[in-house]
Amino acid sequence: MQGNSIGFWILAALCIAAAVQVVANRNPVRSALALVGVMCCLSVFYFAQGAEFVGAVQVIVYAGAIMVLFLFVIMLLNLGAPNPMMDRVGLSKPVALLASAVLLGSLAFAGALKIAPGRAVKSPVSGTVQQIGYALFDPGRPWLFAFELTSVLLLVGVVGAVVLAQRRSD
């Protein structure tokens, strides 16, 4: 338990440092790389909680596919030179501050409410493939519909992208 919490704090510090770099670094490629770091840290958190499947999927989907695409686009567009668009702040800074304050406040509130200090939250279900599958696809549970709806939503996104790209070319 002691070793676990030491690992948690080291990893949490790493994760937050990387997350700050995502926002603070002026080089878009380094920002994206820091985001990859955050994803990997999150994945280790999932592993530490026993949610192996979610942890692995986190790496495969976010770090391995989505962030590669991000890097691809960043490199294709401006080759890593600092973007003058980032200097235009305007209204976005106060709005971002307000939004992050609200988020931080609600997270702190939820944390204070839910997790008493010193009480480790232990997940009763280990996140194996079978158990997640049973939980998601059980017709007696409310999640099947939402799950299928999400996949339809993703499909709509893909079809929409294809349609948009098609229109531009002719």
Added chain:
Amino acid sequence: MVIPNFSIGPLHLLDVLPYVAIVTILGVILLLTPFLVWYERVALALIQDRLGPNRVGPRGLLQAFADGIKLFLKEDIRPSAIDATIYYAAPVLMMIPALAACAVLPVADLRIDMGGGRIEAIPFVVGNVNIGILYLLGLTSLQVYGIVLAGWASNNKYSLMGGLRSSAQTISYELSMTMAVLTGVLISGSTNMVEIVRSQAGTVADWNIAKFLPLGFIATVVYLIAMVAETNRAPFDLPEAESELVAGFHTEYSSMKFAMFFMCEYASMLVISGVATALWFGGWNSPHPALNFVPGFVWFILKVVAFVMVYVWVRATLPRLRYDALMALGWKRLLPIALAALVLTATWDAVRTPADKKSGWPVIEAPHDADKPVARASNAR
């Protein structure tokens, strides 16, 4: 071959086994790389009707060592306008996933005498984890960062083109590869590498390539094509196409940094061949029960070496693909075929499973009831 479960002082065989596996597997992969380079050059020479390396050592066997020493002693050139941190980190970022992927490769099943005549099969693997195949997919997908970042940090047009090509290519072929792997997982009924290999015990007909005919075979072919593309080997070596991009992503790399890219290519070739062996070709299982007297790791190594031969053969035979042809093959041919194989396998599996074998949904407690019992299986439905 039964091994007694012995212990030296406080060290018991079963506790030490994972560490023995780490040292053995990493050692074999790193030590095999020079011989693999030699193997490839000799095989290429045979196919192209040349002599190949024949100057250093008997039959040129030490040629790769001579090349290694040469690279080690070369000047470490640091180009001026690079992003230094990322430039130096890139070869390392490529090496780590390649070596870490060995952790779930099931090499052999040891028969260990647990005392009292009870013999148990203990897999010779570093980490016998339940999500083994997902771990492998995650690591192979991370490997592209090394190439992309090397190309970008070099601050060179050709390197950048190589990096961009690599990221597009890896994403495109990863989809087909994942679909093919999922088909294999469906056939075996497990995501654990050891279980996948154990499910293929018996004869050649029990290997995943021969199950669900022809679906298993189709998925295997898709996997084999995607695996060559994932390792950026010919005919999919567009990231380093020397006739158009100088040397692609590693143009600006010299001495040991270049050697690391070179070693990565061979290490990941070995690892990916090992995955193909475990997933489709029965892993450590012999092709026929009559050949069971040959130890499992021999079969595993033979199969991996055969795959490396396929890699070399393909490289010597096929010309490099044009870029649009590469994308068309990945998205318009392989992906639909892999998807169809996956869906058909799932349907076939669902139809042929007898109704009494279909288990009911086990009742799983909601995650926030921390004090309730873990999971109750119930077939009441």
